[in-house]
Amino acid sequence: MAQGREQLTEVRLEVPTATELRRQIVQSQTSAVFSFANSFRKQGLVSTSRVEMADSPGIRPKDKRKRVNYENTYKMTPDRPFPYVEVRRIISDVINSHLKDEKYDQNSCRQHTKTLAEMIKMRVKELSIPRYKIVCLVHIGQINGQTVRVASQCLWNPEFDTFAEYSFKNGSLFATGQVYGVYYE
Structure with missing residues (x-):
């Protein structure tokens, strides 16, 4: 029976952070999109694509518009309440007119x-409901x-905040519509 020495080796795994993983994914997706676009150009077809990620620095162009700073109005209450009845009527008009004779189809x-x-x-x-x-x-x-x-x-x-809702039903489908009015101080 042969006896052998066991060697212990230390293995260190470097685990990338979530941000690094996102950047790697975006880079791989971007390179795949560009290689796909280049193959189109070689065939004489023109196609442009763009892949963006909101938290990736340097991808978004800088906004060249001037920022407008508004003064605080310190207005803590609305001039008039949210028009619940009018909003509910709008929801019912739109839903009834579009879904009255519709049959359910998941794609449509x-x-x-x-x-x-x-x-x-x-x-x-x-309705121009202010604020x-x-x-x-x-x-x-x-x-x-x-x-x-x-x-x-x-x-x-x-x-001050409220909502209006309406439910609709015909022979094959149901629909609910909700509108939330949140007062912005």
Whole structure:
């Protein structure tokens, strides 16, 4: 029976930080995009692509506009309350007019949620509610014998901040629309 010496070797692993990993991923994605674009150029096709990451320094161009500094108004209460009834009417008008005869299709409903949210937000902004930030959410789902609960959570002042909502249902789909009005002091 042969006896051998066991050698212990120390292995040090260098683990990159999360920021370094993100930079490596962006660099690999960027190089893949550029090699893809170069192959298009060689074939006579023209294509441009850009990969950006918000926290990567040096990727974003500097903003050349002058910054405007506003003075504080110290206005702690709104001039008029959030028009809940008018906003609810806008939500119901938009949803009813677009989804009245629609059948559920997951691909088209994905686009409908974006379109409806933008339309509702634009119509609410036309009310010119001063000093309120507007957040609009639309959910669309299939009616198939299930129960769905939509919940949201945020930090706000219950004295001035509020929301308006509307629910819609036809034979094959349901939709909910919510508009949050958050007072900006």
